[in-house]
Amino acid sequence: MTVTEHSGVLAVAEGHDRVLEFIRSPESVASILPHVEEHRIQDGVSMVKFRIDLERGGVSPGGGYISTAKAVMKFRYGAASDNGVTIEGSGRALGSSLKLSLEIAVGKSDGSTQISWRAVVDTGVLMKLLGSETVQAITAGIIGEILENARKALSPGRTTE
Amino acid sequence: MEEKIAVIGAGSTGLFTSIELARRGFSVSLFDRGIPGSGTSGRFHGLLHCGARYAVVDRTAATDCRAESERIKSIAPHCVNSTGGLFVALDRNDEEYGEELRLNLNRCSIPYTELNGSEAVRAEPNLNAVVRSAIRVPDAVLKGRRFLLSALGTCIAYGVSFHPFMNLLSAHDDESGDIEGLSFENRIGGGVHRASTDFVVNCSGPWIGQTSKLLGHRVEVLPAAGVMSVVGKRLTSSVVSRMRRPSDGDILVPYGETTIAGTTAAVTEDPASFEINEEDVGLLLDEASAMVPQIGRLGFARSYASFRPLVKEETGSVREVTRDFRILSYDAGPRNVVNVAGGKMTTSRLVGERTATEVCNALGVRKPPAGELRLIDPLDDIRTVEAGAGGDNTAIERIVAEMRGGTDDEDTNFVRELAALVMKWSGAG
Numbered sequence: 001m002t003v004t005e006h007s008g009v010l011a012v013a014e015g016h017d018r019v020l021e022f023i024r025s026p027e028s029v030a031s032i033l034p035h036v037e038e039h040r041i042q043d044g045v046s047m048v049k050f051r052i053d054l055e056r057g058g059v060s061p062g063g064g065y066i067s068t069a070k071a072v073m074k075f076r077y078g079a080a081s082d083n084g085v086t087i088e089g090s091g092r093a094l095g096s097s098l099k100l101s102l103e104i105a106v107g108k109s110d111g112s113t114q115i116s117w118r119a120v121v122d123t124g125v126l127m128k129l130l131g132s133e134t135v136q137a138i139t140a141g142i143i144g145e146i147l148e149n150a151r152k153a154l155s156p157g158r159t160t161e
Numbered sequence: 162m163e164e165k166i167a168v169i170g171a172g173s174t175g176l177f178t179s180i181e182l183a184r185r186g187f188s189v190s191l192f193d194r195g196i197p198g199s200g201t202s203g204r205f206h207g208l209l210h211c212g213a214r215y216a217v218v219d220r221t222a223a224t225d226c227r228a229e230s231e232r233i234k235s236i237a238p239h240c241v242n243s244t245g246g247l248f249v250a251l252d253r254n255d256e257e258y259g260e261e262l263r264l265n266l267n268r269c270s271i272p273y274t275e276l277n278g279s280e281a282v283r284a285e286p287n288l289n290a291v292v293r294s295a296i297r298v299p300d301a302v303l304k305g306r307r308f309l310l311s312a313l314g315t316c317i318a319y320g321v322s323f324h325p326f327m328n329l330l331s332a333h334d335d336e337s338g339d340i341e342g343l344s345f346e347n348r349i350g351g352g353v354h355r356a357s358t359d360f361v362v363n364c365s366g367p368w369i370g371q372t373s374k375l376l377g378h379r380v381e382v383l384p385a386a387g388v389m390s391v392v393g394k395r396l397t398s399s400v401v402s403r404m405r406r407p408s409d410g411d412i413l414v415p416y417g418e419t420t421i422a423g424t425t426a427a428v429t430e431d432p433a434s435f436e437i438n439e440e441d442v443g444l445l446l447d448e449a450s451a452m453v454p455q456i457g458r459l460g461f462a463r464s465y466a467s468f469r470p471l472v473k474e475e476t477g478s479v480r481e482v483t484r485d486f487r488i489l490s491y492d493a494g495p496r497n498v499v500n501v502a503g504g505k506m507t508t509s510r511l512v513g514e515r516t517a518t519e520v521c522n523a524l525g526v527r528k529p530p531a532g533e534l535r536l537i538d539p540l541d542d543i544r545t546v547e548a549g550a551g552g553d554n555t556a557i558e559r560i561v562a563e564m565r566g567g568t569d570d571e572d573t574n575f576v577r578e579l580a581a582l583v584m585k586w587s588g589a590g
Contacts, residue, residue: 095425125429
């Protein structure tokens with residue numbers, strides 16, 4: 001199996017409509033990816049180049065020769081539902097193909113806005129060769145950074161707990 | 162009594178292991194399925210690391226590189242171009258990393274000088290004009306195959322018996338389960354070559370996993386491919402690196418009349434079936450062009466790949482380990498075998514020295530190295546050897562063919578001369 005699933009709920013201070021607008025905007029979503037070097041939209045496809053922190057997974061492809069690796073991903077936004085969006089991503093890093101299916105839904109609860117998300121990540125040959133523990137550590141690191149960046153963008157003024 | 166040691170793999174690690182063992186008085190036989198330079202060591206980027214690349218992320222590797230690069234400049238000056246290196250900051254993130262870099266260069270005692278953007282462009286006119294600042298370090302260029310040939314010549318001078326084109330077939334155990342002999346397929350002369358041995362050192366690089374199985378060990382490795390691309394023009398006078406944490410596509414090496422851009426990393430299941438992906442080359446082109454825009458206009462003349470074995474979590478004993486290299490032995494299986502994984506061209510002498518120490522420890526002998534090490538300059542010998550003269554032309558053609566796709570492809574005469582010399586030195590010519 002080269003596929004892993006991740007999900008969670010993020011509570012933010014911004015209102016429902018503002019959050020919905022944010023997650024439907026490719027520019028906004030690209031802005032919360034970690035270590036983005038380039039983002040452009042072409043023919044309705046969002047193309048992002050960013051760097052992956054390999055140290056986080058304790059892996060050094062190249063025997064310590066590199067500690068970060070460049071990833072290139074293309075994201076296609078699916079038809080927006082009333083309260084969310086779906087994003088399909090595909091790309092490449094460390095010589096392996098990568099795929100991502102992301103479902104995001106926005107709801108309200110106790111005075112905050114809740115973002116429910118579910119990601120299915122296919123890391124291809126990376127999972128097979130590096131092992132699930134390493135890939136999970138790298139993936140969890142990236143997701144953690146995205147959530148932290150999203151929290152900062154959508155809960156202005158709040159500090160990290 | 163001289164203990165007989167078989168070293169398998171004549172890349173830079175196997176060569177220096179052989180030298181260091183021979184300097185300690187062992188009787189050393191060096192075997193390779195090709196010749197020095199036909200594997201990973203012949204497909205590197207040409208950079209002799211001063212350690213700056215690793216100063217922030219791995220200080221042990223950085224200080225090892227600093228000491229070893231100075232050592233190589235001293236023992237093999239004919240193999241080194243002391244070009245210096247320039248870490249360039251192209252944006253604010255790079256400059257922030259520069260602060261960390263300076264701090265850690267000081268910690269690692271790596272000398273450096275700082276340049277502002279205009280000084281950097283004056284020093285390297287082809288640099289991207291947006292360069293904000295730069296740090297000059299003592300990186301250098303290592304002439305790959307000349308270095309390997311010097312190491313091989315030094316092996317021969319120390320009495321190492323060199324056997325090229327020997328493919329390991331099997332190991333023969335004695336009653337205690339230790340290895341007492343090895344059988345090789347002779348890929349040039351045909352037939353099977355048998356060698357008796359008291360100890361085996363497995364330095365077979367990306368083939369370390371397969372070799373270890375034949376030796377009765379089980380080293381689990383993951384081959385990682387590094388892709389490098391060559392611009393058909395020398396565009397900088399010094400090595401140029403991006404001022405950021407080590408990543409893919411952040412080194413430019415002025416190598417002869419070319420510029421080598423390195424390196425991407427890609428995991429692969431099978432080095433034999435690995436094909437260079439155009440997207441990876443595109444990534445290199447993007448990154449290299451960001452530092453030297455002319456590369457975007459010139460494009461790459463060719464690309465090549467090399468393979469490093471990444472050792473998975475060990476079940477055996479790690480005798481010596483850094484993030485750079487590991488010396489592995491196993492309780493299950495023969496006790497007279499060590500497996501050496503990893504290492505850089507820059508640190509290969511150090512790996513050889515430490516491996517020799519491990520062999521001494523395993524055999525329970527104390528043998529200090531004899532004299533000062535200095536690599537011979539093979540140039541005089543090369544000049545006296547005409548390709549194919551008195552030798553086996555088919556064998557030489559085969560060597561030349563197997564060495565295609567590496568660091569030194571542009572120097573076709575040298576490759577041919579080298580092939581002839583290897584045949585002469587190995588006694589196969």
